[in-house]
Each structure stands twice: as structure tokens, then as C-alpha cells.
Amino acid sequence: MVTEEEKKEYQEYVEEITPTHSLPKNMCKAFLVGGIICVVGQAFLDWGAALGLDEKTAGSFCSILLVLISVVLTGLNIWPYIGKFGGAGALVPITGFANSVAAPAIEYQKEGQVFGIGAKIFTIAGPVILYGVLSSWALGLIYWIGKCFGVF
Numbered sequence: 090m091v092t093e094e095e096k097k098e099y100q101e102y103v104e105e106i107t108p109t110h111s112l113p114k115n116m117c118k119a120f121l122v123g124g125i126i127c128v129v130g131q132a133f134l135d136w137g138a139a140l141g142l143d144e145k146t147a148g149s150f151c152s153i154l155l156v157l158i159s160v161v162l163t164g165l166n167i168w169p170y171i172g173k174f175g176g177a178g179a180l181v182p183i184t185g186f187a188n189s190v191a192a193p194a195i196e197y198q199k200e201g202q203v204f205g206i207g208a209k210i211f212t213i214a215g216p217v218i219l220y221g222v223l224s225s226w227a228l229g230l231i232y233w234i235g236k237c238f239g240v241f
Contacts, residue, residue: 115176122175126184130155152183159187164195190214 133154137147162168168188172179179185193212197205211218235241 118174119176119178121178122171123178123181126155126178126181129158155183156187159184160191163188163191168192186214186217189217 130151133151134147137150138144140147142150159168162171168179172188179188190210194206194210197209199205200209232241
């Protein structure tokens with residue numbers, strides 16, 4: 090039987106080890122990290138334009154470089170520190186997505202190419218890709234049917 094004193098001691102222990110978070114501080118860190126990622130992306134866009142690339146190609150150039158940097162930082166085990174510091178700010182869609190694909194591949198590489206990397210690489214990002222492709226296919230089909238019947 091658990092006594093009231095043991096319950097109180099346990100509750101004090103839980104309060105002692107439970108991390109406290111400051112919402113304003115976390116929001117500022119997320120804004121800072123996300124802002125830095127976006128500034129780097131804008132610099133890549135401007136660099137692409139300075140190289141003479143059209144707007145669409147410069148956007149692809151920027152995306153490729155942001156994914157590359159995210160994957161390299163994940164491989165060097167630096168991205169987890171950025172993610173821990175910046176929280177949601179580090180999840181700027183393209184860099185966070187690249188990290189979510191690269192991290193399981195790195196983690197499970199010791200299990201081999203097929204059963205490690207091949208089987209685990211899309212554990213986090215797989216559902217995003219699956220439902221993204223499925224929903225875009227379904228919307229494309231609806232749009233095509235609508236065009237056939239003169240709705241759109």
C-alpha cells in the first residue's frame with residue numbers, strides 16, 4: 090500500500106526532473122532558426138538569379154542546396170543540435186523533411202543496404218510522401234473529370 094508521504098515524495102521527484110519550458114523563449118529560438126534557414130534560402134535564390142537562372146530554375150537550385158545542407162548536417166550529427174535548439178523553427182518544410190529521410194537511413198545503415206537503409210529510410214517521411222502523392226493524384230483525377238464535363 091502506498092502512503093500519502095510516498096505519494097508526496099514521488100510528486101516532488103516528478104516536479105524536480107520534469108523539464109520546464111519557457112514558451113516565449115522557445116518561440117524566439119524557433120523564429121531565429123527558421124528565419125536563418127529562410128535567409129539562407131533567399132541567398133541561394135538571389136545567387137541563382139545572379140548566375141542567370143530563371144525564377145523556376147533558381148527555386149529548384151535553392152531547394153536542392155537546402156536539402157543537401159540538411160542531409161550533410163544530419164550525417165555529421167549537427168542537425169539534431171539545431172533541431173533541439175530551434176524546435177519547430179528547424180522544421181522549415183524542406184530542411185526538416187530532408188532530415189526526416191536522412192536520419193533513419195543513417196541510424197539503420199549498420200543493418201545493411203536492404204533491411205537497414207532500404208526498409209527504414211521512409212519510416213517517418215514515407216506517409217508524407219504516400220499521402221501527398223495519393224491526394225495530388227486524386228485531385229488531378231477530379232480536375233480532369235471536371236475538365237471533361239466542362240465544370241472547370
